[in-house]
Amino acid sequence: DVKVTQSSRYLVKRTGEKVFLECVQDMDHENMFWYRQDPGLGLRLIYFSYDVKMKEKGDIPEGYSVSREKKERFSLILESASTNQTSMYLCASSSTGTSNEKLFFGSGTQLSVL
């Protein structure tokens, strides 16, 4: 069965800390995505990657960076966490091809920055 795994379900960090959110997929997908989801704002794309070592900015990349050293792993980094980064973070992956729009999501990480 298809699986996207996010390392933590809940995370509490302090303002200014460096935060790593990890995502691993076992489907050999080329494409990986990081979203944040906030009430009233829906899903917003932070960064995405179409291949190893490649990254593209999404709609709200400020305050975030990403790393994709291996095909199966896509990490989201908050260099210096701030309270406005408190959110639900969702990782997703998809394959390249005619149905590449079909995203498979991880279970999400609820991050609280205090």
Place this chain on the structure above:
Amino acid sequence: EDKVVQSPLSLVVHEGDTVTLNCSYEVTNFRSLLWYKQEKKAPTFLFMLTSSGIEKKSGRLSSILDKKELFSILNITATQTGDSAVYLCAVVAGNNRKLIWGLGTSLAVNP
């Protein structure tokens, strides 16, 4: 600006009712429309629609796309408490196949 609007924002029904969720869109270079169900945390894929008038069906759920009027509906018949979730609609558009998400419809099915 590309946009996807879902209605209603929330809905409360009783078990056994039939519900219709709406998703309208205004995008440049439409590619496809996707429906997802989000319970607790992870959205799970329901349907992908690319052609008008062709109904997609899975059990009690069905969906159809109207590319002339720019909307899709998701129908759930004989609702169950397990159908309680947020239903998300997304449209794939543009040469870069970007996903534009609606805000979702929160459905609560009461016993």
